Amino acid sequence: MSSVSVPTDRKAAAEPGTPPQGGLSSTLVLALGTFAVGTDAFVVAGFLPSMAKDLHVSSATAGQSITVFAAAYAILSPVLATLLARLPRRTLLIGALFTLGIANLGSALAPNMAVLIISRILAAAGAASYTPNAGAVSASLVRPELRARALAVVIGGLTIATALGVPLGNAASHWFGWRTALGIVAGLCLFVAVILRLIMPWLPGAARVPLRTRMAVLRRPAVLAVLPLTVLGMCATYVPYAYAVPMLDAVQIPESGVLWMLFLYGIGAVIGNLAAGHATDRWGSTNVLIVGCAVMAVALGALAWLASTDADVKPLVGLLCMLWGGSSWSQTPPQQHRLIEVAPQEAPLVISLNSSGIYLGIGLGSIIGGAALGAGATTVYGLASGIGALALLFLLFTRRASARKG
The missing domain is CATH 1.20.1250.20 (MFS general substrate transporter like domains)
Incomplete structure (x- = not known):
């Protein structure tokens, strides 16, 4: 048959x-x-x-x-x-x-x-x-x-x-x-x-399509002004997220509550991803990314503060986990939008490279988080917040270059 x-x-x-x-x-x-x-x-x-x-x-x-x-x-x-x-x-x-x-x-x-x-x-x-x-x-x-x-x-x-x-x-x-x-x-x-x-x-x-042809788009200044932000954003997220269980324990979340905090992070990720798509169409990709990077840096910074004080404020941790997930995954739709704008003829290729950037950021974040794990959760969260702030600065300094095609 x-x-x-x-x-x-x-x-x-x-x-x-x-x-x-x-x-x-x-x-x-x-x-x-x-x-x-x-x-x-x-x-x-x-x-x-x-x-x-x-x-x-x-x-x-x-x-x-x-x-x-x-x-x-x-x-x-x-x-x-x-x-x-x-x-x-x-x-x-x-x-x-x-x-x-x-x-x-x-x-x-x-x-x-x-x-x-x-x-x-x-x-x-x-x-x-x-x-x-x-x-x-x-x-x-x-x-x-x-x-x-x-x-x-x-x-x-x-x-x-x-x-x-x-x-x-x-x-x-x-x-x-x-x-x-x-x-x-x-x-x-x-x-x-x-x-x-x-x-x-x-x-x-x-x-x-030869690999050399696929990678040639990386030589374009406008593309180079966009892709590193994907790496920085995901790196900031994964510095603590790769070690989510011990990181949540450090902010007074017991083993029985870890599942719910991770679920709140995920709900935030879905909402952030969907909302970012609509917001990008209405207010532009750069504005959405500015908000996303800022919220991510603040949420991770607040978790660093909670870890340093041993404060037991579980509802606040849940809110911060939602903001952390939402701000992290709100960056993907506007980043894809920016890449298509600067390289419309190579849209499938640059979107594929953006996916590689996501996983490169995950890899770098897990390396940094693992190296800092021995220094304690405050350091891990603090590093993540700092990388989030660096992502925001990179965006502000490169937004003009990324607005030019080619």
Whole structure:
């Protein structure tokens, strides 16, 4: 039966202006895939202490698994986009999810840090292959008037993972153990891969763009005036967030309350992301970013103050966690908007580079947070607040340069 259906799919995909049938159902499954990918990226922070204890290493050392994943994603994303460009889209997406699933099984069974690090690099390769292509495929599976909606659905999976990934990891670790938590993520990845194989139509690959051509856009002054802000913003967020469990303990949040604080952070992230999109259309990307960077620096600074005073003000911590999450993830929509404005002809490329910038910031933040962990939570939060303030200064000094195209 498959020998009959594949040519039919190819014929449908080849007819210009006629999206393949089953576009909506495929888009929903693609969104489930981005949820799985996002959960894998964020889940480790939720069970870092228990993972460190089981592997007989410090929390700072275990946190480097986050660093390695983020750095590998940032580096591999443009490389894999070049190497795998000609693969049929269904084959690419299924292969990426299968790789991610096997990598998570490897992480769940890792007997030591060396095996864990190798498996996290493999997981990053799967994630870097899946996420950028899922959005592009979703747009090609529906009618033109539904493309923005399809993109929103697919990216929504990633946004929900931002909100729920760490809380779910924390809860699963508490109830079942961290290895089971990673096993569940692996199972979800493999499940989505099977469903995609069953319902997603065949789509051709794309023309291969040399890596040198892809990276040439980085030589443009206007692009260079925008991208570093993505790195700084995510770096500020992840200095304490990669070590969220001990950082929340330092502001008098007991183990039973950590899940709720992480959930508040996630709710703030979703609200901030959605509100920033509307606010950017109304007031402009730079104004939204100024507010976001300022709120982030103040919220993290307030957490540093609470950690230094040992004050027990749980409702205030909850509010600050929401502001922290909201201000951090409110930066993505206006940053993408700025990049499209300065390089409209290379929009897919600069958006991909912005994703690499996000993961580069996550990696740098986890390195800095791990290095400062021994100095105490006040120092960690203070460093994060300082980097947030640096992001604001960078934005103010470069906003004129970023307003020029090319």
